[in-house]
Amino acid sequence: MAITKDIEAVALHLRAGGIIGLPTETVYGLAGNALDQVAIAAIYHLKERPASNPLIAHVGSMEQAKSLCAEWPAEAELLVKHFWPGPLTLLVKKKEVVPAALTAGLDRVAIRMPNHPVALALLGLLPFPLAAPSANPYMRISPTSALQVDAYFGERLEYVLEGGICERGVESTIIGWEDGKAVLYRPGALPQEEIERVIGPLAMPASSTAVVAPGMAKRHYAPQTKLILANDIEQSIKEHDGLRLGILSFSKTFSADNILRMQSLSKQGDLREAACNLYAALQSFDEVSLDLIIAEVFPEEGLGRTINDRLRRASVELE
Numbered sequence: 463m464a465i466t467k468d469i470e471a472v473a474l475h476l477r478a479g480g481i482i483g484l485p486t487e488t489v490y491g492l493a494g495n496a497l498d499q500v501a502i503a504a505i506y507h508l509k510e511r512p513a514s515n516p517l518i519a520h521v522g523s524m525e526q527a528k529s530l531c532a533e534w535p536a537e538a539e540l541l542v543k544h545f546w547p548g549p550l551t552l553l554v555k556k557k558e559v560v561p562a563a564l565t566a567g568l569d570r571v572a573i574r575m576p577n578h579p580v581a582l583a584l585l586g587l588l589p590f591p592l593a594a595p596s597a598n599p600y601m602r603i604s605p606t607s608a609l610q611v612d613a614y615f616g617e618r619l620e621y622v623l624e625g626g627i628c629e630r631g632v633e634s635t636i637i638g639w640e641d642g643k644a645v646l647y648r649p650g651a652l653p654q655e656e657i658e659r660v661i662g663p664l665a666m667p668a669s670s671t672a673v674v675a676p677g678m679a680k681r682h683y684a685p686q687t688k689l690i691l692a693n694d695i696e697q698s699i700k701e702h703d704g705l706r707l708g709i710l711s712f713s714k715t716f717s718a719d720n721i722l723r724m725q726s727l728s729k730q731g732d733l734r735e736a737a738c739n740l741y742a743a744l745q746s747f748d749e750v751s752l753d754l755i756i757a758e759v760f761p762e763e764g765l766g767r768t769i770n771d772r773l774r775r776a777s778v779e780l781e
């Protein structure tokens with residue numbers, strides 16, 4: 463496999479039905495032709511993802527976005543005016559041309575226009591949108607660098623397009639509509655408050671739709687080492703003094719003889735910086751032999767909500 467900057471070679475590979483590692487501003491994706499069932503099947507296979515978990519279509523223009531959907535709510539128009547290109551995915555009724563394999567048989571398609579110069583340049587060279595889930599094997603941590611994609615897939619992927627470190631570092635926020643009301647399906651890199659400033663309060667998914675709701679696999683984004691959440695890190699360190707610990711904090715540093723790795727996500731206490739560093743920090747704990755990772759609960763506002771969502775999922779134990 464090659465980490466490459468050669469966009470034209472990558473475009474050719476995609477036109478021939480191939481799969482690549484794609485940089486975006488959120489996380490890297492595993493991308494292929496979103497209108498080609500065979501390419502979609504190859505993505506599911508590579509990711510080892512159940513076919514019941516649908517993929518996002520990445521578009522390079524509004525025209526392309528509208529070619530995929532049968533209806534376009536007025537609020538969708540408002541949101542894309544404010545936030546596209548950017549880390550916002552919209553779930554809208556799909557058109558016939560969208561393969562059932564992309565949406566796992568559901569009647570809505572997830573669409574976003576990524577805000578990354580390399581991704582946009584690539585999309586500009588292609589006559590089709592790109593299906594792309596995050597470029598991690600099922601249930602593992604999403605990659606925020608080309609090197610991490612390489613570490614996951616090696617020779618199984620012909621190209622990873624180099625796009626630097628992802629500047630957002632967590633996945634897009636997903637919004638859809640139920641009975642005309644906007645619903646937040648996945649908290650993400652675009653804070654809920656910013657969306658609400660444009661279209662008003664968001665609803666939470668009805669429980670009947672929760673099964674098919676996005677990013678909702680219970681355990682997700684998880685390091686191999688067991689992780690727990692704590693409001694009071696100092697106290698939790700005391701409670702686990704016989705164990706080899708990793709600590710993930712917002713801004714403070716903690717020390718004790720049994721802390722083998724200390725990761726604080728933003729010395730300045732900046733939530734955007736913390737989100738950007740989150741996945742690489744989680745990944746780094748698996749480089750050390752630890753018994754337990756203690757992660758601090760973040761403030762429940764803005765990107766803090768997104769970080770807490772990911773940490774809660776990382777703390778779910780496999781049955």
Ligand code: TXA
Nearest residue numbers: 488490491516517565570571572595596633634676677
């Ligand atoms: O930031 C992102 O969104 C990244 C980058 C690569 O764009 N992509 C990403 O994809 O996070 P993925 O597949 O890891 O997460 C997308 C979520 C999935 O949990 C999936 O269930 C949901 O979106 N989803 C996609 N299409 C859907 C649909 N038609 N209906 C319901 N949920 C859908």
Ligand code: MG
Nearest residue numbers: 595596604633
């Ligand atoms: Mg994912």
